[in-house]
C-alpha cells in the first residue's frame with residue numbers, strides 16, 4: 001500500500017493536478033474537465049457529485065488510469081500515470097486499483113469465492129488469504145461462497161463485486177454509480193459496506209454518484225460543475241448535499257451542463 005502519512009501530512013491515495021480532458025475535436029469538442037485539481041485522501045471515502053455532464057465519470061476514469069488526460073497529471077500515490085507505458089499502466093491498475101461498476105460484471109459460471117479471487121488468480125498470485133477471509137466476513141457472504149451469481153440477489157451480487165474490488169489489497173477502489181442497479185434497501189447495504197470497509201481496512205474509496213443519500217455515506221463530497229471543481233463538503237448529510245446541488249439547477253446563466 002502507498003504511504004498514508006509522511007511527516008504528519010496525509011498523502012493522497014489518488015489525485016489529479018490541472019486536469020484537462022477534451023473529448024472530440026472542432027465543432028464537437030467538449031472540455032469535460034477544464035483544469036481540475038483534486039486529491040482523494042488515503043483511508044477516506046470520497047464521493048464525486050455534480051449535474052449530468054459535469055465531468056464526474058471523466059474525472060474518475062482519468063484518475064483511475066482508464067483514460068488519459070489531454071493535459072495535467074493524474075497520480076496514484078506518488079506514481080504519475082502519464083509516465084507509464086500501457087503495460088505498466090495495466091499492471092498498476094491490476095495491483096493498486098479496484099473497480100466497482102453499476103453492472104456487477106460477475107462471471108456467471110464461477111462461484112462467489114471464485115469471482116472474488118478472480119483478479120488475483122488471473123494474475124497468477126496467491127493473494128493475502130487472511131485479508132480475503134476477513135473481507136468475506138465484512139461483506140457478509142460466508143454462507144454464499146459456493147453459490148453462483150444467478151442464485152444471489154442484486155445486492156448480494158454487488159457485495160461480491162465489492163469484495164472482488166478489495167481482494168487484491170488495492171490502494172484505491174473506484175466505484176462508478178455502484179448502487180445504480182439496486183433498490184434503495186440493497187443500495188444502502190452496499191453503501192454501508194463500502195463505508196465499513198474503508199473504516200475497517202483504512203483503504204480508500206472514490207465513488208461517483210447522482211444520489212445525495214449515497215453521497216451521505218462518504219466522509220467527503222467533491223462537487224463538479226461544467227468541468228470545474230466547485231466545492232468540497234466534509235461529513236455530508238443527504239440534506240446538505242441536496243441543498244448544494246440545488247445551486248446547480250439549470251437556468252439561464254447557470255454553470256451546470258444539462259444532457
Ligand SMILES: Nc1ncnc2c1ncn2[C@@H]1O[C@H](COP(=O)(O)OP(=O)(O)OP(=O)(O)O)[C@@H](O)[C@H]1O
Nearest residue numbers: 023024030032050051052053054055056057058059
Ligand atoms: N467519449 C466521449 N466523447 C465525446 N464526449 C464525451 C465523451 N465522454 C464524455 N463526453 C462529454 O463530456 C462531458 C462530461 O461527461 P461525463 O460523462 O464525464 O459527465 P458525468 O458528470 O459523469 O455525466 P452523467 O452524470 O450524465 O454520467 C459531457 O458533456 C459528455 O457528453
